[in-house]
Amino acid sequence: MQLDKISRNILSILQKEARITNQELADRVGLSPSSCLNRVRKLEEAGLIGPYLSTINLPKICRSVEVIVTVSLKDQSTEAFRTFQAAAQSHPEVVECYTVSGSFDFFLRIVAPDMMRYNEINDQLLDVLPGMVNLSSHVVLTTVKPFRGYPLNALMDEHC
Template sequence: MTLDRINRKILSALQKEARMTNQDLADKVGLSPSSCLSRVKKLEEAGYIGPYMAVLNLPKLCRSVTVIATVSLKDQSTEAFRLFRQAAQEIPEVVECDTVSGVFDFFLKIVAPDMLRYNAINDRLLDLIPGQINISSHVVLETGKPFRGYPLDQLLDS
């Protein structure tokens, strides 16, 4: 499947407002509603779109603490990395886990109800391979720019 100009417009529009009607999307990208719906379905089937999620206003919903944790493993084996990734997958409060290059092996974004729960998560991760994991925690004080989508115009034109 090619990402022509119309498909790029569809992706950009849906990234900004996934709940718009097919009619509104078709108007925005200059297609008939049936052609637009057909393209959206093809983009979904090809894996360019999905899953659909709502962006929640967490501070309005509840109290929470967000922590960015940098993780280094002393054991650089494939098995140690697999074990750590699996543990991160199993902890619901770990909302993102990226394997990275450089000084650290992982960046985690953890959202917990309080520091007591965060400490329990931290201890659980440290206990995976006792003495072999180093975690440095960075409490998020304020989010100056929340994630609101990818810069498709810049990424797709390069």
């Protein structure tokens, strides 16, 4: 799908203000409300936006520990990667999982209620491929810059 300037503006606004009314969005991008809603629906149908999520302030809700984990597999086979990916996906506390290049194979972000639960998850991930998984854990002390959306204007130029 080709994105013109108006569609890129819609995407930029929606990723920061998902609850904006269609009327306000239309006003800000210079479209009629019906044209704006039509564009948003086309962006959704094309899979460019959605699902819609809310950012919650977890420390105000409960105690938790956030751990960034780098994972290296000794077995570099496709089957080993798929097995580990399935194990990571099976834990709801693994809130992000990336396969990456470089000195390790996976990057995980795990949010657990406490270190005891984190250690259980850690042990379960190690047991997926016994003796073949190396985990390096990094407890998050402070989030300096949380994810708040992609810098679309910096990533896209008129040729995208």
